Amino acid sequence: MNIIALVKQTPDTAQLSAAMDGLMLSADGGPRIVNPWDEYTLETALQAREEHGGKVTALCLGPPEAADALKTALAMGVDEAVLVSDPAMADSDSLASARILVAAIRKIGDFDLIVGGRAAIDGNTAATAVQVAALLGIPLVSYVAKLRNLDPSDRTVTAVRLLEKARETVTSRLPALITVVKEINEPRYPSLIGIRKAARADIPVWGCEDLGLDPSGVGAGASGVVWRTELPPVREAHIEMIDGGPEDAARTLVDRLMEEKVI
Amino acid sequence: MDFELSDEHRMVERMVYDFARNEILPSIREHDRNGTFPHELLPKMAAQGFMGICLPERYDGAGMDFISLGLLSEGLEWADSSVRETIAVHLGLHALPVFQWGTEEQKERFLPPLATGANIACFGLTEPGAGSDVAAMTSRARKEGDTYLVSGEKMWITLSDVADRFLVFAKTDQEEGTRGITAFLLERGWEGLSTGTIKGKMGVRASNTGWINMDEVPVPESHRLGEEGEGFKIAMSCLDNARYTVAAGAVGLMKFCLEASVSYARQRRTFGQPIGDHQLVKQLIAQMKQRVDLGELAVRKVGWLKNRGMRNTRETSMAKWYCTESAFATASDAVQVHGAYGYSDEYDVERHLRNSKSAVIYEGTSQIHQLMQADYEFGNRTDRPLRCEMPAYDPAYWQS
Numbered sequence: 001m002n003i004i005a006l007v008k009q010t011p012d013t014a015q016l017s018a019a020m021d022g023l024m025l026s027a028d029g030g031p032r033i034v035n036p037w038d039e040y041t042l043e044t045a046l047q048a049r050e051e052h053g054g055k056v057t058a059l060c061l062g063p064p065e066a067a068d069a070l071k072t073a074l075a076m077g078v079d080e081a082v083l084v085s086d087p088a089m090a091d092s093d094s095l096a097s098a099r100i101l102v103a104a105i106r107k108i109g110d111f112d113l114i115v116g117g118r119a120a121i122d123g124n125t126a127a128t129a130v131q132v133a134a135l136l137g138i139p140l141v142s143y144v145a146k147l148r149n150l151d152p153s154d155r156t157v158t159a160v161r162l163l164e165k166a167r168e169t170v171t172s173r174l175p176a177l178i179t180v181v182k183e184i185n186e187p188r189y190p191s192l193i194g195i196r197k198a199a200r201a202d203i204p205v206w207g208c209e210d211l212g213l214d215p216s217g218v219g220a221g222a223s224g225v226v227w228r229t230e231l232p233p234v235r236e237a238h239i240e241m242i243d244g245g246p247e248d249a250a251r252t253l254v255d256r257l258m259e260e261k262v263i
Numbered sequence: 264m265d266f267e268l269s270d271e272h273r274m275v276e277r278m279v280y281d282f283a284r285n286e287i288l289p290s291i292r293e294h295d296r297n298g299t300f301p302h303e304l305l306p307k308m309a310a311q312g313f314m315g316i317c318l319p320e321r322y323d324g325a326g327m328d329f330i331s332l333g334l335l336s337e338g339l340e341w342a343d344s345s346v347r348e349t350i351a352v353h354l355g356l357h358a359l360p361v362f363q364w365g366t367e368e369q370k371e372r373f374l375p376p377l378a379t380g381a382n383i384a385c386f387g388l389t390e391p392g393a394g395s396d397v398a399a400m401t402s403r404a405r406k407e408g409d410t411y412l413v414s415g416e417k418m419w420i421t422l423s424d425v426a427d428r429f430l431v432f433a434k435t436d437q438e439e440g441t442r443g444i445t446a447f448l449l450e451r452g453w454e455g456l457s458t459g460t461i462k463g464k465m466g467v468r469a470s471n472t473g474w475i476n477m478d479e480v481p482v483p484e485s486h487r488l489g490e491e492g493e494g495f496k497i498a499m500s501c502l503d504n505a506r507y508t509v510a511a512g513a514v515g516l517m518k519f520c521l522e523a524s525v526s527y528a529r530q531r532r533t534f535g536q537p538i539g540d541h542q543l544v545k546q547l548i549a550q551m552k553q554r555v556d557l558g559e560l561a562v563r564k565v566g567w568l569k570n571r572g573m574r575n576t577r578e579t580s581m582a583k584w585y586c587t588e589s590a591f592a593t594a595s596d597a598v599q600v601h602g603a604y605g606y607s608d609e610y611d612v613e614r615h616l617r618n619s620k621s622a623v624i625y626e627g628t629s630q631i632h633q634l635m636q637a638d639y640e641f642g643n644r645t646d647r648p649l650r651c652e653m654p655a656y657d658p659a660y661w662q663s
Contacts, residue, residue, distance in 0.1 A: 199271035
């Protein structure tokens, strides 16, 4: 079966302290990694291929440096990797990103399953993969914690979704898009042999022209979402010392707490 | 001149550090406290290709170079010295010497199970009465037909109770000093071979250290490594490999101690400010970083020499001496930065300090390395070509 794994490169949130400029990431953004949720994406795709045969293509939208994330995907064992990158695409919101990804998916060709992570740890919108499914007109099964049955001959996938207070088992026809949560598997590390192959790999880069996209239809200009960062309001606090013996002090304390409507 | 790591090296580095963070750190404190060997790590390390990282693919290795071996050692010891020791001994002191000195038949027979981790291997040179003074060894081998009967005791042997393959050294000629020493490849289960574990070590408690006892162990001639009398040269060339991993590992240990100290000095406050704002703490941090940078340079240079197939005994000795002494100083400073908390095993720097003391003793004490360096300078010591040199790293060969 043909599987497409959606992979994003994100800042390494474990090492943000050195990369912050006020509330925003500094210009270089610090060390970058494969979006941790997408490690589960890649493992899900690789396990599906190992069980059913076929091919896994990792697809990433990002700046040229994002090729590093695809090298990790190749080192983990995906068969092919495609980077979608074009200066015109910078600062696309999730919907604009989804449009770009859909164009790339159509260029890749036939697919049975698309896998994505539940969200990316940078924007954390959890929207892009959903919008990809909608634009492609294929079923979406989100928050998948278990693939109970993937049946390429029957053209169905049965998955267990992890919801806030429930688990829901859903059967969908293929092709479909699933997003996965970390309960689904234990991502493998890239192997040394995989790393060697990945380091030598020549990763194709597709821009607007390759995808037949009008540059004005992507990027910041075509995005409806505006990002603004604000600190939470400062909390005013003061200290009041209560004098007197334990009983008097306790009585005063209770009175004061009731006055302030704490109790 | 190029100091930049290749894409391949950077990926190895990242993967190894991820492995160390996720697989070693969570359980190593308990192993250290209990003095237990982390057996559960061996299959995981093997699955990653660590056990044969720089052995050619034709022998089931991962076909990578010596810089990668250094990065692996560094990343593992960032978490704990004991895990790096497994690679130093299994690969540096056993598999690589078989690759360097073995006949093609021996390589084809012995290397694949070592590269895949199906066999775990160790190295027996030191004896109760012979450490740095190798010529004082009393282990002996006498030949009967095409079999050697090997007897003696080896001490302070890493992995002695874990390994199934043993590279041991014994005198085939009692009159000849170091020129009478021969190398043998023994296997667990052979008659007369027994092993045991030493308890009560100050550090590297999650490593297995012990003894090997050999009582007339029959060793077929096919298991002799190199020629008769070549054992001392083989042993010294083994150390060129393992000392490199020790030096690289010490850099990893220093990196951990530096990261932990910077992080702690940012959070811990005294006299109304983070302790990192106090000049004497800054000095400790700056000195740690100095040792990390210089140690890394020394290690990378040795890796480069090895990749080029150039003799590196002196440079490896220098890197081992500098990096292990620096690691001991750095771990000690890290404990100092952490104050009383650093003295508790709740913090990893305490374990790193105990671990770091071992490496200034084994694989040549710091004193031996200083004698070596001085002897090179005075012209009392030169490295003559070996009958079997470690070849330069050639990707076309290693990856075929």
